[in-house]
Amino acid sequence: MIIYNIFTKYFYFLNNISSPISEIRNSLGPNDLPYQIPIHPNLVHLTIGLFAIGIAFDFAGAFYPFEKRILRFLAFPVTRVGFHDVGWYNILAASFITFFTVATGFFEMLLAVPIADVKSIIGQGAITTMLWHGVGGVLILFIFILMTIWRGYQRFVFRKDFGRQVSWAYLLSGTIILLLMGLHGSLGAWLASDFGVHITADQLLVNGVELKNYLS
Amino acid sequence: MYMQLYLVVMSLLPALNEKNLPWIDVIHPIIVHFVIAMTLIAVVFDIIGIFTKRSNLFEVSFLNLIVATIAIFVAIIFGQIEAGLANPYGSSKDILNYHSTIGWSLAAILSIITGWRYVSRQNNPNNLSIGFLFVDIILAFLVCVQVYLGDKLVWIYGLHTVPVVNAIRDGVI
Numbered sequence: 001m002i003i004y005n006i007f008t009k010y011f012y013f014l015n016n017i018s019s020p021i022s023e024i025r026n027s028l029g030p031n032d033l034p035y036q037i038p039i040h041p042n043l044v045h046l047t048i049g050l051f052a053i054g055i056a057f058d059f060a061g062a063f064y065p066f067e068k069r070i071l072r073f074l075a076f077p078v079t080r081v082g083f084h085d086v087g088w089y090n091i092l093a094a095s096f097i098t099f100f101t102v103a104t105g106f107f108e109m110l111l112a113v114p115i116a117d118v119k120s121i122i123g124q125g126a127i128t129t130m131l132w133h134g135v136g137g138v139l140i141l142f143i144f145i146l147m148t149i150w151r152g153y154q155r156f157v158f159r160k161d162f163g164r165q166v167s168w169a170y171l172l173s174g175t176i177i178l179l180l181m182g183l184h185g186s187l188g189a190w191l192a193s194d195f196g197v198h199i200t201a202d203q204l205l206v207n208g209v210e211l212k213n214y215l216s
Numbered sequence: 217m218y219m220q221l222y223l224v225v226m227s228l229l230p231a232l233n234e235k236n237l238p239w240i241d242v243i244h245p246i247i248v249h250f251v252i253a254m255t256l257i258a259v260v261f262d263i264i265g266i267f268t269k270r271s272n273l274f275e276v277s278f279l280n281l282i283v284a285t286i287a288i289f290v291a292i293i294f295g296q297i298e299a300g301l302a303n304p305y306g307s308s309k310d311i312l313n314y315h316s317t318i319g320w321s322l323a324a325i326l327s328i329i330t331g332w333r334y335v336s337r338q339n340n341p342n343n344l345s346i347g348f349l350f351v352d353i354i355l356a357f358l359v360c361v362q363v364y365l366g367d368k369l370v371w372i373y374g375l376h377t378v379p380v381v382n383a384i385r386d387g388v389i
Contacts, residue, residue, distance in 0.1 A: 037367045049253020082275045193377045201374035
């Protein structure tokens with residue numbers, strides 16, 4: 001950290017040349033973005049929430065025969081079709097929104113200036129974390145699209161006349177993807193909490209700016 | 217004596233890590249995925265459902281609202297714990313207060329809306345009154361304001377991030 005500070009202080013010209021971001025430095029804020037709050041982490045809420053709850057409701061639909069008595073006992077009238085509707089529409093919406101999640105993620109990753117010489121909990125440096133998170137994000141988008149197509153075929157073709165609209169293989173895949181997404185999301189979370197990417201206070205602190213002067 | 221009791225209680229609490237948390241990462245932002253995504257998609261599905269006359273979307277909205285209502289209480293529990301450990305500074309104190317107030321209010325509002333939805337659904341599940349769309353829009357607006365305030369705490373003030381926690385521990389902030 002100290003070395004980094006000395007570097008930025010005395011070899012400023014070198015630092016200026018080393019990154020392509022310096023060309024547009026003047027139009028970026030202290031968080032290295034042209035706006036205050038990053039967009040990608042907000043779209044992530046939708047991607048994760050929609051996919052996870054979509055799979056959860058397909059589970060609810062699959063185990064409907066077991067839940068039937070409890071639901072009747074609670075006087076809560078819901079149908080199996082209703083559960084599977086949530087499973088289908090939520091994953092459809094998740095796939096749609098994830099294009100934007102990945103797009104904004106890449107834009108904001110291009111402008112990322114992670115704190116130097118930091119290691120995450122699993123021992124990765126900033127660039128390793130960003131590369132895994134970036135490539136993993138594209139992979140997850142691809143998997144989402146495949147899952148949505150699979151889900152659609154089950155709903156409208158393969159299992160059209162079945163009470164249980166999804167196969168066990170689909171539910172298993174969904175569970176594995178959710179676990180993968182947990183790990184993938186953690187990488188993203190560490191980019192913020194450990195590497196300080198796009199966090200105004202962290203970037204100011206690392207650059208030796210008094211927070212009291214900047215953030216009242 | 218009270219001092220000793222205090223020390224015993226403190227020694228029973230789990231140690232805090234470099235993010236000032238008793239667990240690896242913040243949990244509140246993970247739980248709120250399910251409040252934000254489910255309320256916003258419920259509003260979207262209500263609007264699409266009304267304008268395209270797809271009444272099965274109303275059921276999808278309703279079930280999503282139930283998830284959101286359950287999740288918001290879990291989010292508040294973790295939010296309160298993590299807010300208590302956040303050490304806000306400067307105007308992030310005010311933002312955290314607004315965030316807490318709107319958060320608790322949203323729990324009540326979301327519960328009422330979901331309950332109201334349950335009653336109207338009992339009458340006729342294939343119909344949603346246009347009036348509900350206004351409620352939906354107010355709900356979506358409140359959620360967006362809440363997300364914006366929470367975003368400020370993380371992305372501007374960096375609460376529970378390593379550099380800010382270090383600075384607070386070193387007495388720099």
